[in-house]
Amino acid sequence: xxxxxxxxxxxxxxHNQGEIKNADAVGEVGNPVCGxxxxxxxxxxxxxxxxxxxxxxxxxxxxxxxxxxxxxxxNKTIDEALKITKDQIVEDLGxxxxxxxxxxxxxxxxxxxxxxxxxxxxxx
Numbered sequence: 001x002x003x004x005x006x007x008x009x010x011x012x013x014x015h016n017q018g019e020i021k022n023a024d025a026v027g028e029v030g031n032p033v034c035g036x037x038x039x040x041x042x043x044x045x046x047x048x049x050x051x052x053x054x055x056x057x058x059x060x061x062x063x064x065x066x067x068x069x070x071x072x073x074x075n076k077t078i079d080e081a082l083k084i085t086k087d088q089i090v091e092d093l094g095x096x097x098x099x100x101x102x103x104x105x106x107x108x109x110x111x112x113x114x115x116x117x118x119x120x121x122x123x124x
Contacts, residue, residue, distance in 0.1 A: 027114030
């Protein structure tokens with residue numbers, strides 16, 4: 001399987017990897033077919049994602065997607081973050097092999113889940 005240089009870069013030296021202990025919300029998704037599991041932590045300040053981290057168990061593409069996505073959403077408003085698509089992530093990474101494009105959807109789903117959990121938490 002051939003990955004772009006940017007995918008390999010994010011895989012070897014992932015950005016924003018880890019856990020936010022006092023996160024405002026967490027989103028976790030998994031794909032039972034490939035076994036990838038992605039967890040996204042967000043720290044908010046007035047509806048702006050001030051910090052974001054991830055923990056991903058999965059292939060090079062899943063880790064690269066998590067890394068690139070967290071770079072893309074940092075300092076974005078909730079509305080801006082929700083507009084990021086799997087295609088934008090794939091494009092940012094310089095492409096993914098067709099059998100790995102589903103990893104980009106996992107990233108978007110984990111982010112959306114974290115944001116939904118944040119919205120639920122602030123309504124209480």
